[in-house]
Amino acid sequence: MNFSLRQILALVVVSGISIATACGGGGEPTDDGADGDAPAAAGPVVSPDSAAMITGTVSFEGTAPAAEPIDMSEEPTCAEKHPDGAMRQLVMVAGGGLANVYVYVKSGLGDRSFPTPSAPVTLDQDGCEYMPHVLAIQVGQSLEIKNSDGILHNINTQPTVNRGFNISQPVVMETSREFSQPEVMIPVKCDVHGWMEAFIGVQAHPYAGVSGADGSFSLADLPPGEYEIEAWHELYGTQSQTVTVGVKETAEVSFTFSSDMAGNHVPLGEPLVLR
């Protein structure tokens, strides 16, 4: 995607919000947490006296593949939103940081259970693109699907662990759905516009996010402990690291993806097996 600086900033904000909402367990009131009982429903499971944090950056080495132009001539409404021409770029690199990497706690939380955040996560369709392109959501949390274009989009989710859905939005409207099982990752596509694709990561806990435009991420309000952290990218597959964080500590984790990893296996939800 050929983003202007302003769009990149907007993305940082958007992905920032999605981390914040996905990490809603932290109870940090956000601007859009206008819903009065949000913090209560998603009350902290970790005492503020012990809450730890994992932050880090995803960096990129090598040469990102060239962006490909998208032919939106059939959809003037969308084409107009891309005055410089729409581009498809799955490897978004800025200052060495890699954006759109889904980072989450894969194991280490034991059998703790976490409340479902009441604030929804939004997946917008704007200019015939999904905003955001990668998003983190919790089991049972509301996914607000929004059509800002006012032309037909269908939202076709293709999970293997969850049951998916394929619904249509021919006008400016919002629809909500949710997922009942953790899954990394659920592809989302629009059959009307073959180039539109997004990925949704679902966890039973709030410790998941997506790296911002500069490659940074943070997982806040963790109980102290030892965790396996996994980073997932749609072209370069997954990597994981184990980190230990103590009471009120902040641990740094960095991941590096490189252009050599193209062709790596990119896991999507593992098919269920018969009991």
Add this chain to the structure above:
Amino acid sequence: MSTKGFAIGVALSAFVAAAPAAAQETPVGKAIYDKWCAECHGEDGAGDGSAAAYMLPQPRDFTTGLYQIRTTPSGELPTDDDILRMIDEGMPGSAMPGWKEYLSDTERNDLVQYLKTFSPFFEDEAPSPVEYGGPPGVNEEGLAEGKEFYDKIECWKCHGQAGRGDGPSAPTLEDDWELPIRATDLTEGWNFNGGHTTEAIFARLMTGLNGAPMPSFADLIDAEFMTEEQLWRVAQYVKSLSPETPEVREVVRAALVETLPTSVDDPAWDAIERFYIPLVGQIIVEPRWFAPTVDGVWAQAAHDAQRVALRLTWNDPSESPNPEWEEWRQRVVSVMEPSVEATDELLSDALTVQFPTTIPEGMKRPYFLMGAQDEPVYLLSWNSGGGATEALGRGMNAIEPIGGASTLTTESTFDDGQWRLYLSRDLITESADRLAIETGRPIPMAIFAWDGSNGESGTQGAISTWYFLYLDQPTENITYAFPVVAVLLTAVLGLVIIARAQRATGGGGPEPGSD
């Protein structure tokens, strides 16, 4: 029998002819499944049986729990009744046969339970149908409203303005298994997988087709963008786009008229009867073709005692050669012919009408596929790139234009997913190679069609069996006398062709002809 049902039905009766009325040995689903379903759906239900490679759409992969034809919301599992209905009725427009007549109630119910064991999803979910009221009465304003919503909610993006499956997104569509999938031609309701009643169509709009790009529209009612009644109007409008399942008659009658239609869209054609000729993929000689685009041609014919005129009308979503459908062609070829490198050459659409070189005495007919070395056929060969010519066929790869003066005139037009082709020539010509067309005699006739944007050319296209063209006699007062035996013969011939094809592919299940 009807339409495509004719050809497929014939294939099927050969296929299941050996089915026992009831398999008594094992009353459990597995035995029946292994015997009748596994060849297509695979032993473990993954849709990868030995015959699957030849099919598009491919047999359902039951391990995902994704069923298209349901009464439950988008993404949900089907109910037992939903699964049973598909086993009973089959899925028109695909290779999936109906089993109601061949398997007992117990067997089919056992199958439902057995299919569910392929997917873990059925272990803990009990789906329930979406609820809705009945349809409003059909009327003109209602249909107009249905059309308005068809446009507004943009069904046409996939299905096209006229509903012929030629919308701008159609060439790019793929199913959940990343296989190319057609946006259904809504003007051929008999091919709808889930049936062609207004109720069935409405159910598809509410539930969508899991695993396919066809989405659910139920949220539009929840969002109060439209009412349930308005969605019923869309269903009624879709229903109105298709004629009832056409009856297949073996004889295309050319009425004697005073003035012959002179062009493809001459209004005189409106008064001339239409005959539906079903086509199937050519699977008799190599290389075969299992995924033809054209599944039927409407034929009209008339003569004025001097000349005969034919109008052939068929649906094809792409006017080829067509760069916009290149991606589709590449995808189809890579699925159907994984070992073949698709050429970069853009292919044209084509249609050939085949006749013997002389009207046969008795019931003899030349070799069906474009004739043989010692027994040529007379062809009217049209190609979207180069018009029509008269030709002689001595086999699929031995077709040569007939030299000398031709009396053939032709015109073709393509609009919104439909070809119309006009062919006219003198009944009697001076050349011995050009069939002398006589009135009052059944003249064997067969049709071949190719969709270039689907990768079709040569032996890879759609074919019909022999039909008959019959020109009314000028003096005849009982206008429509026709030898019944000829009709019977066509049906028998159809059987033989399909049976041979079945044997040849070896993918079609039990050996036919055991009855």
